Amino acid sequence: MLRFGVIGTNWITEAFMEAALETGEAQFTGVYSRTEERAQAFATKHGIIGRYTSLEAFAQSREFEAVYIASPNARHAEQAIACMRQGKHVLCEKPMASNSAELEAMIAAAEQNGVLLMEALKTTLLPNFEAIRAGLAEIGRVRRYMASFGQYSSRYDAYRQGTVLNAFNPELSNGALMDLGVYCVYPLAVLFGRPDRIQANAVLLESGVDGEGSLLLRYPDMEAVLMYSKITSSYASSEIQGEDGTLVIDKISQPGRVELRRRDGTVLDLSRPQAANTMVYEAKEFIHAVKEDRRQASVNTHEHSRIAMAIMDEARRQMGLVFPADLSREDGGGQR
Known part of the structure; x- marks a missing residue:
C-alpha cells in the first residue's frame, strides 16, 4: 500500500x-x-x-x-x-x-x-488516448490538430451577479486557459511537442482572468487550433486531421469515443474500454x-509539463493576462 x-x-x-x-x-x-x-x-x-x-x-x-x-x-x-x-x-x-x-x-x-x-x-493516461496515438499511423501526414473544450462554469452565475469565486480569481492563478484550456494544450504537447509559433486571443473579464480564448499554433508542417471557454458551452468534437483520414474525438479532456474516418468514407471505431472513474x-x-x-x-513527464506550461505562458503574455504569481520572485522555496 x-x-x-x-x-x-x-x-x-x-x-x-x-x-x-x-x-x-x-x-x-x-x-x-x-x-x-x-x-x-x-x-x-x-x-x-x-x-x-x-x-x-x-x-x-x-x-x-x-x-x-x-x-x-x-x-x-x-x-x-x-x-x-x-x-x-x-x-x-x-x-x-x-x-x-x-x-x-x-x-x-x-x-x-x-x-x-x-x-x-x-x-494522456486513458486507454482512449492510447487509441488516439495508435490511430495517428492510419491518417497519414498530420496537418491539423483541433481541440475544443467549452464548459459553462456553474460559478459564472455568481460572477454575473457580482460575486467573484475562486474560479475567476487571478490571485489563485485561475481562469479559462488554466482550468480548461490546459486539457487542449497538454495532449498536443505529448503528441507533437513544442510549436514554432503561437498566436493567442482571449476575452478578459473585469476580475482579471480570461473567460474564454483561442490559440493558433504553428508546427513545421501542421497547425493546431485550440478553443476553450468557461463562460459558454461548446458541443464540438475535437479532431486530428491527416492527409489520409481524420481522428474524431468526442471530448478532448476525457476521450470516450475515438473514430477513424478515412477519405473513402469508411468509419472505424477505435474506442477502447475505460473505467467509469477515469x-x-x-x-x-x-x-x-x-x-x-x-x-x-x-x-x-517533466518535459511534457514544461512544453504545456511554456505554451500557456506565451499565450497569457499575448493576451495581457498576468497573475500575481508572475510578478513575485520565486526563490525555489515556494516563498513569495
Whole structure:
C-alpha cells in the first residue's frame, strides 16, 4: 500500500481518492487544510487519522510517503516544494504551477530530493488516448490538430451577479486557459511537442482572468487550433486531421469515443474500454512509478509539463493576462 496525504478538501480530491482506492494499492492517512474545521470534517468523512492545519507539520509527517495536491493553482509550487523537501512523492493537479518559473523550481526540488513529481492530467493516461496515438499511423501526414473544450462554469452565475469565486480569481492563478484550456494544450504537447509559433486571443473579464480564448499554433508542417471557454458551452468534437483520414474525438479532456474516418468514407471505431472513474489511470501510473522507484512518469513527464506550461505562458503574455504569481520572485522555496 502506498500511503497518501492530501492537500485540498474539494470534490476532485474525493474523486481521486475513490479512484486510488479502486486500485487496491493506496490508503489515505493524512489531510491538510488551512482551517481546522475543514480538515476535521474531511478527515471524519473519509476516516483519515492525520489532520493538519500547518503545512510544515504536514510535510514532515511520517504517516504517508506521497501527497496528492488539489489546492488552488497559486498554492501548488509552495506546497509541493515543502513536501518534496521532506522526501514526499508528489502528484499535483493540473496545471502543475502558475508559470514556468514555478514549474522549474518544483522540478529542481524533485531532482534534488530524489522523489517523483507528476502532473495529474488524466487525459494522456486513458486507454482512449492510447487509441488516439495508435490511430495517428492510419491518417497519414498530420496537418491539423483541433481541440475544443467549452464548459459553462456553474460559478459564472455568481460572477454575473457580482460575486467573484475562486474560479475567476487571478490571485489563485485561475481562469479559462488554466482550468480548461490546459486539457487542449497538454495532449498536443505529448503528441507533437513544442510549436514554432503561437498566436493567442482571449476575452478578459473585469476580475482579471480570461473567460474564454483561442490559440493558433504553428508546427513545421501542421497547425493546431485550440478553443476553450468557461463562460459558454461548446458541443464540438475535437479532431486530428491527416492527409489520409481524420481522428474524431468526442471530448478532448476525457476521450470516450475515438473514430477513424478515412477519405473513402469508411468509419472505424477505435474506442477502447475505460473505467467509469477515469482518474484511476493516473492513480495507477503514479503508484507504480513510486513502487518502481522512477523519478518521472512514463507519459506525463517533466518535459511534457514544461512544453504545456511554456505554451500557456506565451499565450497569457499575448493576451495581457498576468497573475500575481508572475510578478513575485520565486526563490525555489515556494516563498513569495
